[in-house]
Amino acid sequence: MIAKLLIANRGEIACRIIRTARAMGIATVAVYSDADARALHVRQADEAVHIGPSPAAExxxxxxxxxxxxxxxxxxxxxPGYGFLSENAGFAQAVIDAGLIWVGPKPASIEAMGLKDAAKTLMMEAGVPVTPGYLGTDQSAERLKKEADAIGYPVLIKAVAGGGGKGMRKVDKAEDFEADLQSCRREAKASFSNDEVLLEKWITSPRHIEVQVFGDSHGNVVHLFERDCSLQRRHQKVIEEAPAPGMDEATREEICAAAVRAAKAVDYEGAGTIEFIADASEGLRADRIFFMxxxxxxxxxxxxxxxxxGxxxxxxxxxxxxxxxxxxxQEDLAITGHAIEARLYAEDPSSGFLPSTGPLDHFDLGSEGRIETGVAEGDMISPHYDPMVAKLVVWEKTRADAIEALADIAESVEVWPVKTNAAFLANALLEDDFVEAQLDTGFIERKxxxxxxxDAPDDAIWQAAADFTVLDAIEENAPRPIGFRLNADPRVAATLFHKGESRTVDVIGERGAAHATGFVEDARTVVFADGQSFEFALESRGSGAAAAGSGAILAPMPGKVIAVDVAEGDRVTAGQRLMVLEAMKMEHxxxxxxxxxxTELSAATGGQVQVEAVLCVVEPAEE
Incomplete structure (x- = not known):
């Protein structure tokens, strides 16, 4: 058995691996960058080694x-965990050559499945059904456009070395193909150092079904059934569940058998996942499920x-x-109950899901369900890495019970001042079509x-804020903006400000109105309700409007400018792309x-910018 394990990763997956290793009596070593010097995985490991600056590339x-x-x-x-070097065959071989145990598949297996075009060819030879498309070596824009036209729109462009939703673009019409191809290639090059792509026919009612497989060095391969990962945004999974709703036993047997054949075709060892796309226009059927x-x-x-x-x-x-x-x-494995996982991201859905970074001054995910996280209160959400901060997982006897339990957990999330998608997750879980298992990968986009x-507080939230403010003042015997009226019925009220709006709200006198929780500090009251946080100032702080005016284009987060499409003096139209910012592994x-x-342009290609920096100013056209 392994005596000491180094985890070549960070965040929640590093913490997850440490937990199991400790239970098995295996000592653990964490690695960390400058940004992660005080990270949770560093604190939990038995030892930790600094390996360089904050950017992952270093x-x-x-x-x-x-x-x-x-x-x-x-x-x-x-x-290796997942991401980073986990699917790098060269790194796997280097680990083995150094005389160390590589906790993963053989480098040859990684290589065989690493490029999507070669993998699809291999799967066809193994009798695994694949999606129609183009896998050719001619990567010229002209040839790719010709093939896309022949396949028919919509068509999906995919980086051959891709993963995690990076380097993927759905193209709905021919005139968009060239721009989407260029964007896809840029992202693929930045993420995988390989800008080659393949094309696939876009399935009209697609569901993302994947099968967990496991192999060993003794020639054994088993499957651990399927998962449904159809709820996605920008090809990034958001909510996953097992087993897949609507999967009958006959279809399950066929898709899982195909997954085992795929694993055996590359002599697979360790944990792996065979991902399929299903045409669910007539439900899940074995003859309409294709290897991806x-x-x-x-x-x-x-x-x-x-x-x-289990x-x-x-x-x-x-x-x-x-x-x-x-x-x-295989005969020892069985499905019991239903499990659902939701990915809690540090992002602001009300602002186009822009990543939210900074300190976690308040971080409480409750005690229900299974929480997988790599951060704790007082830690920082860094702009250098993926914005996922936790996975919220539940198991119940039925899918309906699992949905209800997970929605309750999401609605109870308390994170501040970093924004999260908790309310968005709860809304998705409780959406009628999700409850009724009417799923496909376009679910989130449509709804x-x-x-x-x-994200504006309703009357009940204003009321909760007033109650918290006054009750805190009474308990702490501290001055607060509380008003009284003379020559009238007794009244206690609090004057509060939120994003330029002010209200004077009568106090009811019971902490926790509207099923909310909150706290008061530093001349502000913060209320948590239904997965959201609302900050109320106890004195006016102005409207918060951008100083540079309504035509100022501000950086929504720290990042790198990777493209500038305009110059000073250019005339532009509403919605025209001005520039592209890369941050948190995504293009914006x-x-x-x-x-x-x-009229002003301060951004330049390759430049690093800070949040709210003025990148460009557009003066409105005269009417």
Whole structure:
């Protein structure tokens, strides 16, 4: 068995691996960048080694530094987690060449599945059904456009080395193809150092179904049933569940058997996932489910499989990497109950899901369900890494009970001042079509306005804020903005300000109105309700309007300018792209707010910018 394990990752997955390793009596070593010097995974590990500056390209993606850290601490194995170097065959081989145990599949298996076009060819040879499309080596824009036209729109452009929703674009019409191809290639190059793409026919009513597989060095391969990951935004999974709703036993048997064939075709060892796209226009049918790709690593959503099977997949990874056989045979595995996972992101749905960074002054995810996180109160959400801060996981006997339990957890999330998508998650879970399992990958996009909702506090929230403010003043015997009226019935009221609006609200006198919680500090009251946070100032702080005026284009977050499409003096139209900002592994296009002229331009391609920096000013056109 492994004696000391180095975890070549960070955040919640590092903490997750540490937990299982500790239960197995395995010592753990964390690695960390400058930004993560005080991170939770560093605090939880038995040892920790600094491996470089904050950018992942200078720390978590530098294999030599990670192997050196393992040698330095006497670790005998490396677990890559997911993301970063987890599917890098070269790194896997370097770990093995260094005399260390690689907790993952053989480098040849990673290589075989690493490029989507080659993987699809291999799967066709193994008798696994694949989506129609173009896998050719001619990567010229002209050839790709010709093939897309032949396939028919909508068509999906996918980076051949992609994963995690990066380097993917759905193209709805021919005239958009060239621009989407360029954007896809830029993102693919930045994320995977490979800008080659393939094309696939866009399935009209697609559901994302994946099968968890596991192999060992003794020739055994089993599946641990399927997961449904159809609820996605920008090709990034948001809510996952197991088993897939509407999956009958005959279809399950066929899709899981196909997944096992796929794993055996690459002599697979360890945890892996075979991802399928299903045409669900007539429900789930085996003859309408197509192979998309294989992820040669542990998946973010692995907890839902663990919950319905009772298996610790990380423990299996460590045992199999040490040469042991898979602990259970196929006939020993069964589905019990229903599990759902929701990804809690540090982002603001009301502002187009822009990432939200900064300190976690208040961080309480409750005590219900299974919470997987890599942060705690007082930690920082860094702009350098993925914005997922936690996974909220529940298991119940029925899907309906699981939905209700997870929605309750999401609505109880208390995070401040960082914004989260908790309310958005709760709205998605409680949406009628989700409850009735009417799912496809376009679910979120179609219902986006309703799911995002309104971030303005309603009357009940204002009332809760007033109650918290006054009751806190009474308990602390501190001065607060509380008003009394002479020559009238007794009245206690609080004057509050929120984003330029002020109200004087009569106090009811019971803390926790509108099922809210909150606190008062530093001349402000913060109220948590239904997964959202609302900050009320106890004195006027102005309207908060941008000083540069309504035509100022401000950086919505810290990031790097990767494209500038205009120059000073250019005339622009409303909605026209002005520039592209890259942050938190995503591209964000900044557009003109109205017809006008670019009068100032301070952004330059390649430049780093800070949040709310004025990048450009557009003066409105004269009417």
């Amino acid at each position: 720390s978590y993606l530098v294999g030599d530094k990670i192997i050196a850290a393992a040698k330095q601490t006497g670790a005998d194995a490396i677990h 790709e294989m992820n040669t690593r542990l998946q973010v959503e692995h907890p839902v499989t663990e919950e319905i099977t 298996v610790d997949l990380v423990e299996w990874q460590l045992r199999v990497a040490a040469g042991e056989p898979i602990p259970l045979q 986006l306005d309703r799911l995002v909702g309104d 296009a900044l557009t003109a707010p109205f017809d006008g002229t670019v």
